[in-house]
Amino acid sequence: MKYLLTPLLLLWLIPIVFGQQRPFDVEQRVKQVETGLMPAVQIADQTPVRYTLTDRMRQLAIPAVSIAVINNGQLEWAKAYGYLSRDSLNPADTQTLFQAASISKPVAALGALKLVEQGELSLDADINQYLKSWKIQPSWFTEKQPVTLRGLLSHTAGLTVHGFGGYAKDKDVPTLVQILNGAKPANSPAVVSDTTPGVRVKYSGGGYVVMQQAIEDVTGETFPAFMQKTVLGPFGMTRSTYEQPLPASLTANASVAHYGNGRTIPGNWHTYPEMAPAGLWTTPSDLARYIIDVQHSFKGESTHILSAAMTKAMLTPQIGGHGLGPAVTEKDGTLAFSHGGSNAGYKCQFWASADKGQGVVIMTNADRGMEIIQELMRSVSAAYGWTDFKPVTKKLAQVSSKQLGKLAGRYTFRERPNLILEIATANNGLLVKQLWNQYEFRLLPESNLAYFAEDDGGSVRFETATDGTITGLLAFGRERWTKVN
CATH class of the missing domain: 2.40.128.210 (Pab87 octamerisation domain)
Structure with missing residues (x-):
C-alpha cells in the first residue's frame, strides 16, 4: 500500500443504501458493481483482474464514495460507502454533500438556456450586450467574431483560464469582478480573449464565470438564488446549492476534502466563488434527478425547465464535439451526455444516455478519486450490459x-x-x-x-x-x- 492510513479507514466501510427494499435482481447488480471494479487494461491469457470497492477505497485513501445508478429512466439505486472524513466516525450516506466541481457547468448551463428561451439572453449575440458589471476587453480576436453564450457554454469562445484552485478557509475570497480581472485577492489570472471565437475548443472555466456574471447582470439576482429558483427547485434537487461558502446549516453532513495521500485539506474544503464552473454542492441522487429530467425533456415527455427543442440543442455537438454545457458523444447509436469534475479534494463523474434511460453518477472526497471512479464506471457498465467503459485487452510480448x-x-x-x-x-x-x-x-x-x-x-x-x-x-x-x- 502506497499510503499509511488511519485505523479508522481500516475499519469495514459502512454502506448506506437508498431505500429499504429492492428487487433481488437489483441487489445482485449492486453486489456485482461492488465486487467487479476493473482496470482499463486486461492482459490476454491471464485471469481477468477484479477489485472490490472497499479494498480500493483503502488502497487509494478515499474516505467516502457515493453512487447513484439510473436504469429504465428512473433512479434504480443509490448507495454511499465510508465516512465523512478519515478522522470521523460519521458514516457517509446518500444525503451527504460533495463538491460537484466542473459538473457545476452543465447544471448551470440549464439556467442560462432557460433565459434564452425566455428571451433574456441570446445564444449568438455578443455577450457584452448583457454584461453590465464587467466587459470582455476588445482584442484582435474579437474583432473577427464576438464572444457569445453559445461559445461560453461549449468552450469555443476563445477565453483563458482553464480552472480554479478555490480559496482555503483562512484566505480572503474575491468578488466576481476581481476574479474576471485577475485582481487580488483572486488567485487566478484575468479572463481574456486569446483565440478567435468559434474556431476550436479551448476549455475555459473562465468562460463560465463570464456566464455567471451575465446571468447576475440580466436578472439582478445572486447566482445561487437564480439557480435555486430556476433549476434546483424545479428538479427537486433539495440537497443541492450553489452557495459559497457552504451555509453552516449544511456542513454537518458534508464530506471533507482529502489530498491524494489521505490527509484532510486544512479547513475541510476550499471555497469557490466561481460558482457556475465549480461551486455546486450536491449528491449523486440529486444529479440523477437532473439527468432523468434532461432525458425526459429530450424525448418530449416533460418540460420542467427546457423545451424538448432546447434540450436537443443543448445535446447537439458544437465545434469539437462539446454540447451547450455537457460533453456529448455518440457511439453505437447511443447519444450520451457526461461531465467530470475535479476540485481540491473532490473528484466526480456522471454519464448518461440521452434516450435510453441509463446513467450513473459517482462522487468521491479525495484527490485520487478519479482512479476509483473509472474502475467503478467499468463495473457498473458490466453489471448493466452497457457498451461503454469496457476494458481493452492487450497481448503482452516478451522483449529482451x-x-x-x-x-x-x-x-x-x-x-x-x-x-x-x-x-x-x-x-x-x-x-x-x-x-x-x-x-x-x-x-x-x-x-x-x-x-x-x-x-x-x-x-x-x-x-x-x-x-x-x-x-x-x-x-x-x-x-x-x-x-x-
Missing part, C-alpha cells in the same frame, strides 16, 4: 533487456522542448517519468517497438532511423517526442 535498453533515455516534446520524458527499463517494460510534474506511468510491450500504458491502454510507438537507432516516439497517436540521449 537489450532492446528495452535501447529505448531508455530522455525525450523532448517537439512543440515544447522544455517538456521532458525520462524513460527507464523496468521488469519487461518501461517506466516513464514526466519530469515537469514527476508523474510516472508504466509501458508494457506488444512488440519490440509498440507499447501500451498499463493504466489506460494508450499506445506508444517508438520511431527508428534507417540504421535502427531510436529517434523518438509517438505517444497516444498525437504527441511526437524526440530522443535526445
